[in-house]
Amino acid sequence: MTEAGAVPRRRGAARSETARRAILKAASSLFATRGYDHLTIEGIAAEAGVAKQTIYRWWPSKGSVVAEALLEGELLPGHFEVPATGDVRADLTAWLEDLSRFVDDPGNAPFIRSLVTAAAENADIGARLDEALGGSELTTRVEDAVASGEIWARTPVQEVVDALVGAVVTRALRRVPATPDTAERFVHLLLR
Amino acid sequence: MTEAGAVPRRRGAARSETARRAILKAASSLFATRGYDHLTIEGIAAEAGVAKQTIYRWWPSKGSVVAEALLEGELLPGHFEVPATGDVRADLTAWLEDLSRFVDDPGNAPFIRSLVTAAAENADIGARLDEALGGSELTTRVEDAVASGEIWARTPVQEVVDALVGAVVTRALRRVPATPDTAERFVHLLLR
């Protein structure tokens, strides 16, 4: 007798987890090196030691490969955590300075713009864009500050987060670098 | 003999304004129809009845063609003016609602995302992204409100504009549609 809820497992060889991991790893590595629009399925396949068809079998486009790599944390691992020192304004300022420093670095600018390009063309990536930039941590941090009474109870959390992440993005697209007080000004604008 | 003060005009035929216009028009039309990344130089040349070389002679990339089309107003003609009724909060809310309505329309969403893609890869387009969305008018409007004493004198104008435009962009990338009160919430968040 089979377990309740067990999937009957269709016949034939199972999907190779090895290949899947190699593809995501290769995609991340090439994305970081060459950028989203120089990223090719052929390149990923070659780097991963995998047949092109194996990619096409499981992903409809390069965008979806990148999206999954993003989800798995292969891209941007460990970047952009939001500190939680107890002073929410200081925490947000620190996060924003960290992110701005990253975005303004000429070596990273193409990377962040590639992320935006990828987001613009692929819904999955778009759906997680601010997550990759730390957006969901940011939301949690601000919600905690509201809950603890540190900031105004009716603070529109989502709008604050959108404004912060959005400002970073729109400035990146216009190649406007942050000045030393940019982060602080934004935070004081948004958290009264 | 040439006129005094005239540009010395080297020999041969002058640049064809007809061809230039046809190219920008074709680019705009194809951009609107097929989106930025299905836009091709070959396609533009064919649509415009022009040789590829004529495009390559005057523009370094498809991005720069689109940028010029944007400048000429071939794309987004007449959209997104910021009203000036005297009530700056109402004006910004109206502008934001207008823009959100446009962005949230399923028929326009690919267009706006294509603009973002184009901006991400081409500095000229990026430099004018918020302008195309009404950003520069917005700046003027907020500055006027500061000057007239309608709002706080030390309002960080650029940050407000970046936050508004950026929020629209980041929401578009995440496919998050506006709710009826979104515009008002943003405006009240930013202009206290």
Place this chain on the structure above:
Amino acid sequence: MTEAGAVPRRRGAARSETARRAILKAASSLFATRGYDHLTIEGIAAEAGVAKQTIYRWWPSKGSVVAEALLEGELLPGHFEVPATGDVRADLTAWLEDLSRFVDDPGNAPFIRSLVTAAAENADIGARLDEALGGSELTTRVEDAVASGEIWARTPVQEVVDALVGAVVTRALRRVPATPDTAERFVHLLLR
């Protein structure tokens, strides 16, 4: 104890005759429909409702599948018998006219050329090419005529047959159709 002379039959399930027949049938059908070089192992497997491995287990190549189909009479069933009326010249002429009619039919020409392609690449098929065209019956018929004294005793039988079958093949390859007297001219050339 096993029967004397019986093959010691190793363990496990026996080869499925059902699968074998389905494969040959599918191969014949696809050969007739699409021609030898559009014939694929995957196509045969799909058509036969069989796994690819089942084909690879028993045949080394698609050529050998076709060769076996030819042997089983799945291809060219009942075609090209040589009549035996007693008049060998009339019999050969009739056979040659029949074959020429078949070969010259625009619907069959691809089929016969596919047979030649298959023969050229696969020794087994080549070895039975003239058999499929009636060659072995032809040999028998000419040998009988020699034995009965109807034609010259030292007639080089094999050469006559090769010349007849070969002429049909080389004309098919050059797309040269037979004229009404072609068959008769050949027979009178070869049997004096």
Place this chain on the structure above:
Amino acid sequence: MTEAGAVPRRRGAARSETARRAILKAASSLFATRGYDHLTIEGIAAEAGVAKQTIYRWWPSKGSVVAEALLEGELLPGHFEVPATGDVRADLTAWLEDLSRFVDDPGNAPFIRSLVTAAAENADIGARLDEALGGSELTTRVEDAVASGEIWARTPVQEVVDALVGAVVTRALRRVPATPDTAERFVHLLLR
């Protein structure tokens, strides 16, 4: 004023004769080395230092490339001339022995079968198959013998040639090697 009958020459760069020659040369070389069905468009392009598209622009299939190479004499250069000593039977015998020796050589057998494969799938190649094997020279030689009264005036020349070439082909397909007297027997069968 232009020459009468001169083609007006449409605009744009002319077809590159260099590329055309390189392609035919590469095709011939690879055909001889690897055989017709291991011949690939990609392989030809790589060997010729040419883009695939340049091949596809001018030829519809690999068969037509080979056909043109055959026409240009890149394949089989100088093979299989029919001698003209005055003794037509001796000449035909010599030609047939020469050809048989070539065909029976294990190193050449794949080549000749490749020619047959190519002929079977491509009408142009088929139309010139016997020419490549010396067929047209053979026709001339036999016609001359008829004209000079050396052989019977009503000899059916085309049938004789078809029988000879066809016999070589059908034997090659069945992998039947010639014996020392094969050539002589054929010639005496056909030329009484």
Place this chain on the structure above:
DNA sequence: ATTTAACCGAGACGGTACGTCGCGTCTTCAA
């Protein structure tokens, strides 16, 4: 009765080649 070897279906996998699209450069001819 159990074990075990071989069969069979399904189908994933690393590959090769396909035929097409678009790139950016170059050459030809007409204006």
Place this chain on the structure above:
DNA sequence: TTGAAGACGCGACGTACCGTCTCGGTTAAAT
């Protein structure tokens, strides 16, 4: 000198089959 036309080398696309390899399940001889 510009501009339309278009050939060229190049790189990538997404697809079709190749032949090999698991996988889960079945069949039948050997233990």
